[in-house]
Amino acid sequence: MAMVETAPPPAAVTLDKPVGKSPWERLKPTVLALIVPGLLLLFWHIATTRRWTRLIPTPYEVGEYMIDFAVGGIYDDAFSATLVTHLLASMGRVYGGFALAALFALPLGLMIGRIPTARMVLDPFLQVMRPIPVTAWLPLSMILFGLGPRSAFALVCLGAFYPILLNTIFGVRSVDPKLFEAASMLGCQGNAQFYKVVLPAALPSIFTGLRLGLGLAWFVIVVGEMTGVPQGLGAVIMDGRTLSRTELVICGMIIIGIAGYISDRIVVMIGNRMLKWSPTHHG
Amino acid sequence: MAESKTPIIEIKQVSKVFKLQDQTINALHDANITIRKGEFVCLIGASGCGKSTLLRIIAGFEQPTSGKALMWGTPIAGPDPTRGMVFQDYALFPWLSVRDNIGFGPASRGLAKPVVKETVDKFIELVGLTKFANAYPHQLSGGMKQRVAIARVLANDAEIVLMDEPFGALDAMTRERLQDELLDIWQRTGLTVVFVTHSIEEAIFLADRVVVMTPGPGRIESDNPLILPRPRDVASPEFNEVRRVLGAKLHSHHGKKAA
Numbered sequence: 001m002a003m004v005e006t007a008p009p010p011a012a013v014t015l016d017k018p019v020g021k022s023p024w025e026r027l028k029p030t031v032l033a034l035i036v037p038g039l040l041l042l043f044w045h046i047a048t049t050r051r052w053t054r055l056i057p058t059p060y061e062v063g064e065y066m067i068d069f070a071v072g073g074i075y076d077d078a079f080s081a082t083l084v085t086h087l088l089a090s091m092g093r094v095y096g097g098f099a100l101a102a103l104f105a106l107p108l109g110l111m112i113g114r115i116p117t118a119r120m121v122l123d124p125f126l127q128v129m130r131p132i133p134v135t136a137w138l139p140l141s142m143i144l145f146g147l148g149p150r151s152a153f154a155l156v157c158l159g160a161f162y163p164i165l166l167n168t169i170f171g172v173r174s175v176d177p178k179l180f181e182a183a184s185m186l187g188c189q190g191n192a193q194f195y196k197v198v199l200p201a202a203l204p205s206i207f208t209g210l211r212l213g214l215g216l217a218w219f220v221i222v223v224g225e226m227t228g229v230p231q232g233l234g235a236v237i238m239d240g241r242t243l244s245r246t247e248l249v250i251c252g253m254i255i256i257g258i259a260g261y262i263s264d265r266i267v268v269m270i271g272n273r274m275l276k277w278s279p280t281h282h283g
Numbered sequence: 284m285a286e287s288k289t290p291i292i293e294i295k296q297v298s299k300v301f302k303l304q305d306q307t308i309n310a311l312h313d314a315n316i317t318i319r320k321g322e323f324v325c326l327i328g329a330s331g332c333g334k335s336t337l338l339r340i341i342a343g344f345e346q347p348t349s350g351k352a353l354m355w356g357t358p359i360a361g362p363d364p365t366r367g368m369v370f371q372d373y374a375l376f377p378w379l380s381v382r383d384n385i386g387f388g389p390a391s392r393g394l395a396k397p398v399v400k401e402t403v404d405k406f407i408e409l410v411g412l413t414k415f416a417n418a419y420p421h422q423l424s425g426g427m428k429q430r431v432a433i434a435r436v437l438a439n440d441a442e443i444v445l446m447d448e449p450f451g452a453l454d455a456m457t458r459e460r461l462q463d464e465l466l467d468i469w470q471r472t473g474l475t476v477v478f479v480t481h482s483i484e485e486a487i488f489l490a491d492r493v494v495v496m497t498p499g500p501g502r503i504e505s506d507n508p509l510i511l512p513r514p515r516d517v518a519s520p521e522f523n524e525v526r527r528v529l530g531a532k533l534h535s536h537h538g539k540k541a542a
Contacts, residue, residue, distance in 0.1 A: 178374040181344055186388035186439055187364040196391070200378040277378045277419040 057247045065247040066254070079236065079248060087255060089231035090221050093149065094263075097156030097224070098217040102210060105161050109168025109209075114198065126165070134159045134220045142227050152224035152232065159220035160213035167212065171205025172198055204278050207271050214267055218260035233259075291443060291475055292318040292341055297350035299336050299501075309500030310336040314350070316494060316503060320442075323469055323476045325490035327483065328533065333501020334479045335447055341477060342368050342445050354443075364388055367436025369446040373428040375420040381431050382407065382416040388439030406434040409468065426457035433465070443475040450485070462488060466513070483533065487525050488515050495532045505532050 041059055048058040057065075068074035072081030111118045112126075134155050141158075145151040175198055183189070183197045225234025233252045240248030299311040311333035318324055326334040339345045340352050343362040352359045354366070362368075367388075375384050383390075386403040394402070407413050410430040420428055429449055436444055450458040466489060469476055480486050486493045487509065495504045507529060511521055 176374070178370055178372065179376065181342075181362065181368065182370065182374040182376070183387075183391075184362040185342060185344075185364065185366065185368045186391055186435065188387070188391035189362075192391065196387075197376070200376070203378065277380075277421070279421040 055246060057250070062247050062250050062254075066251050069248070069251050079239075083255065086231055086233050086236050086252075087259065089229070089235075090225070090233040090256075091259070093152050093156050093224060093232065094214070094217045094221055097153050098160045098214050100153075101157045101160035101213055101217070102164055105164035105209075105213070106168055106206070109165045109206075110172055110198075110202075112165075113169045113172025113202070114194070126162075130162050130166075135223050138223060138226065147228040149229050151227035152221075152229050152234070155224035155227070156217050156220055159224075160217040163212035163216055164206075164209040167205045167209025168202065171202030171209075174205070175201040204275055204280065207275060211264065211267050211271065215260065215264060218256060218263065221256065289320050290317045291320045291355060292316075292477075293351070293353040293356070294337070294341070295351040295353070297337070297340060297347040297352055299333070299340065299345060300348045311340070311347075312500040312502045314503050316506065318443075318475060318477060320475055321473050323466075323478065323489055323491045325486035325493045326477065326479045326496060327481065327486045327493055327529075328496030328501075328504075329481065329498055331498035331501060332496035333498070334496050336501060337496075338368075338445050338447055338477060338479050341443075342366055344368075364392065364439045365442045367439060367441030367444050369429070369432045369436060369444060369449045371448040371451050373420070373425075373432050375428055375431055375435075377420050380417050380419055381412055381423070384420070384431050385434045385438045388435060392439070402438050406438040409437070410434045410464070424457075425453050426461060429453065429461060430464075433468070437468070437472070437474075441474075443477060446476065446478045448479055448481065451480070458485075465489070483526055483529055484517060487511070487522060487529065488517060493529060495529060497533075497535070504535065507532075 044056075045059050047053065048056055064074060068076075068080050070081070070083040074080070108122070112122055113119075137155060137158060141151045141154050145154050179197050179201060180193060183193050188196050221232070222234035222237055225232040226238055229235050233256050237249050237252040240246065240252060294314055294316045297311060297314045298309070301308045301310055314333070314337055316324075316337075326337060328334050336345060340347055341354075341359065343359045343366065359366075376387060379387065382403055385406055386399045389399045389402050404413075407416055410433060412427060412430055412434070415423065415427065420431070423431070432449070433444070450461050453461065462485065465476075468474070476489075478486075478489060490509060493507045493509060495507065496502065497504045509525060511525060515522060
């Protein structure tokens with residue numbers, strides 16, 4: 001029945017990846033990625049062993065302390081073997097605050113993006129609120145939510161809120177108008193277009209917003225945990241600062257970096273699966 | 284093709300004025316045209332002649348400022364699955380596979396899943412994309428995307444297919460092949476096609492009637508039935524004679540403007 005012979009035209013589907021990569025080709029990205037951290041570590045080592053500064057511990061000392069912090073058995077002080085507790089406390093706030101931010105920002109963003117009246121009412125207000133940094137909210141947050149975890153939670157939530165909101169609005173507003181025409185001439189009209197056109201079309205942007213929001217949640221966790229919480233990586237860093245225990249501060253920083261990185265990679269993997277149709281969301 | 288006398292589309296004294304701030308643009312002035320079921324009509328003209336506006340009025344995307352646009356004698360109130368549109372830039376849903384793009388219309392109308400699948404299979408085969416059923420639009424070439432766009436409106440039982448320079452963005456070889464395929468589908472299905480183009484050759488190759496439009500304000504210059512037998516040979520003297528005549532009509536307004 002097919003009316004033509006259907007040799008695939010050029011530039012068609014690329015179904016499989018090139019096979020037979022050499023071991024070097026496989027390792028290359030990892031090796032290249034390790035160059036800068038390696039050099040930094042080397043510089044740190046030289047700077048501290050040559051006593052350019054006495055206030056920063058050597059990489060070896062930090063490494064040793066990291067082990068003690070994680071599993072104990074070396075110094076056996078108040079912070080030994082507490083890494084998991086602090087990490088879990090911070091993760092709870094990061095993901096909890098992020099989830100709460102998403103819960104507010106997504107519907108609000110969809111509304112502002114779709115309903116002109118909502119945009120006129122809310123957009124100017126939000127544009128004024130947006131430049132206020134999370135750090136500036138710290139005192140007010142402590143008054144409103146008290147000293148402790150609730151305040152930390154609120155600040156993380158605030159940090160994640162704007163990127164999710166703004167990217168959702170952007171995604172909803174930048175749907176190709178032709179797609180609405182295409183949908184309506186195919187019989188999908190009115191509110192059905194919201195679910196069948198607006199949401200899927202805005203998904204890449206929404207996803208970018210979620211990714212940025214989660215990144216910012218990790219970013220502001222230290223500020224959030226300045227509010228006098230007993231546990232959390234931010235609290236560890238603040239304690240380390242008060243106690244002049246720089247190795248503790250550096251351990252906290254490294255763990256936040258790694259945890260944030262892993263968290264981001266997971267989100268990217270989920271995104272790649274969900275958005276495999278989108279040419280800009282590969283890799 | 285076999286023309287029945289029933290007018291499927293009637294455009295009666297239709298004008299369209301666009302207002303942009305303090306500027307008014309007469310996109311279409313006093314257009315009259317009747318399209319019968321099964322006809323292949325090409326609208327041709329330079330940019331600004333109102334051919335796309337006329338097509339969009341038939342589609343229901345635009346309402347006439349004055350005059351009447353009727354389908355089966357009833358005013359066209361808005362876009363409708365009976366009038367399928369094929370856009371120049373495809374307007375496929377990038378998040379849906381080829382299969383789901385073609386099934387979008389049938390699914391939107393609430394058909395049962397097995398019926399949707401059966402319909403999709405049929406039209407995917409018709410446009411020769413069975414092997415690419417699960418590919419996403421960004422993985423396809425321009426010609427393949429336009430095949431999907433055509434299958435999408437056919438799968439939705441469109442009575443009329445409205446095509447807005449559908450092959451304008453394709454390379455010459457792909458364009459020729461899609462023209463052949465389109466004629467083949469049209470001849471086998473008895474569809475009505477309204478096809479906008481700026482290529483005289485394309486219009487003469489495809490159409491039963493070529494409607495020549497001229498700009499400033501956009502209007503219908505002439506309605507030219509073609510009596511060339513099909514399949515048409517673009518190299519034949521008859522084809523070239525028609526091309527000469529239509530070319531003269533197409534460029535006539537230049538002279539008028541200069542005068």
